[in-house]
Amino acid sequence: MRKVIFLLSIIMFFFKTSASANYEKKIYDFSIESITGETINFKDYKNKVILVVNTASYCGFTKQYDELQELWDLYKEKGLIVLGVPSNSFNQEKSNDADVKEFCEVNFNINFPLTTITDVKGKNSHEIFKWAKENHGKSAVPKWNFHKILINKEGKIEDTFASMTKPMSKKIIKAIENIL
Template identity: 85%
Template sequence: MSKVIFVLSIVMFFFKTSATANYEKKFYDFTIESITGETINLNDYKDKVILVVNTASFCGFTKQYDELQELWDLYKNKGLVVLGVPSNSFNQEKKNNADVKEFCEVNFNINFPLTTITEVKGENAHELFKWAKDNHGKSAIPKWNFHKILINKEGKVEDTFASFTKPMSKKLIKSIENIL
């Protein structure tokens, strides 16, 4: 009997999921710098649903900015925050924040919050992305630009969506509406 328990313990260890996340910190415990240099205190988004999206100006998915803005316009008054996180982690972002801001405003009329250019994967990733990985697993690690992390009102990772998932897709909208 003790062999069975031991084997089950080993199997459970290797197949542990985000259900075992301990969430010592919540999304709201972090800060991140805005694209204009101010501190964004994520506690200001408490009790809201947040869609965190790592973005890039020179990516094939960059046209998703249009749908991110549309999503923001449709749901911001219902409690959704779209948080764009420009990143050069995949070598497809402009060199400075001012150029990113201008690009987003001129080409896509973006008015949802944007952060400074931020690392989103690896050792130098912002602590917010390390936290998402630690608590939700590998699916929270951006594999490419326009990866989406959906944060629920409790400040925990609700779900993640690959770059191919468009912001206005039925799948993403259903997930957002279910937790708003």
């Protein structure tokens, strides 16, 4: 029996994931350019809950913009920041920031913060997405558009949600309410 426990311990050590983060940096150590060219400095979001969502205009999940806006309207006064990160990493985004901004405002009345069009996966991904992968593992890497990364008030990743998980789902609402 001791041999089995010992072998299991060794096997578990080798299959340990990178999700056990040491967080040399927190989200507050980063900034990103807004869709209108200003700097979004994450240190301005200290003690807030942040939902980072990579978005795209031509995706089957684009209608999630409605629920992202609803989430923002419901929880912004309680300390939630919804941050849309338009990305062409999956070849489904418009070609420039002005067109993305107009699309979001005209079709979805978006008024939560949006970034400039940004790479969210691979070697050219923005540093916040590299940081997310380093500290939370593969589940933090967007597999498609409208992947969601929930960051707690300490500036660490609380959870991630796949594209299919709608912003107003019970799962996301519960996670946000638990950390607000």
